[in-house]
Structure formats: structure tokens, C-alpha cells
Amino acid sequence: MAEDKEHQFWYNMHTGGVEQGFQSPSVDRVGPFATYEEATHALEKLRENSAKWAEEDAAENR
Template sequence: MSNEEQYWYNTETGAVEVGRRSSWSHLMGPYGTRAEAEAALQSAKSRNESWDKDDEDWRNK
């Protein structure tokens, strides 16, 4: 996948970028589609909630 085919979510602007154009400190990705990049924050939130539950389950064993 070339850089132009990658999508990035910019956490500072809330915009999706095609190809990496902004500072790494503000980007999430790369994603294969615009839709995946647009859902970056929700995906991260869901992943974090799942990991938190796994941690809690592990501590309660």
C-alpha cells in the first residue's frame, strides 16, 4: 500500500488525510479506507474498553 492509498485521522483537526501530511503527534493510522479513518476515535474507544474489561477480569481471578 503506497502512502497515497493510506488514510490518517488527524486528532487535532478531526479531518481525514490521504497520505501522511501532518505531524505524527496528531495522527492515527494508517487505515485502508476513509471510513476506517473516520471511525478512528470510536475504534480506539471500543478497543480501550475491551482491554479495560480484560484487565479487570484478570485482576478478579
């Protein structure tokens, strides 16, 4: 079943708010997230992913 991204939740990096659907320009949005709650923790998830990717890159370059 394909996900309907227009009805999922997005974190707006410009306003700091959560939106459902494509309410703001794509450059301001992060997502999609399945739930409102997940979208509220978008910045935490981005930080976790960045740290994980940095560790993986460092391990590859050793």
C-alpha cells in the same frame, strides 16, 4: 504484500479530519486505515478498543 502506509488514510486528532498519507505530524495522527470511511470512524474504534482492553485488564486482575 507490504502495506504502503504513505498512501493509506489517517485520522488527525488535532483537526478532526481524515488525511491520506503523512500530511501532519505523527503525534496528531491515528491509523493507518485502509479506507477513508474507516478513518472517519477512528474515534469510535479507539473507544471500542479502550473499553475492550480495560475489560481484559480487569479480568486479569481479578
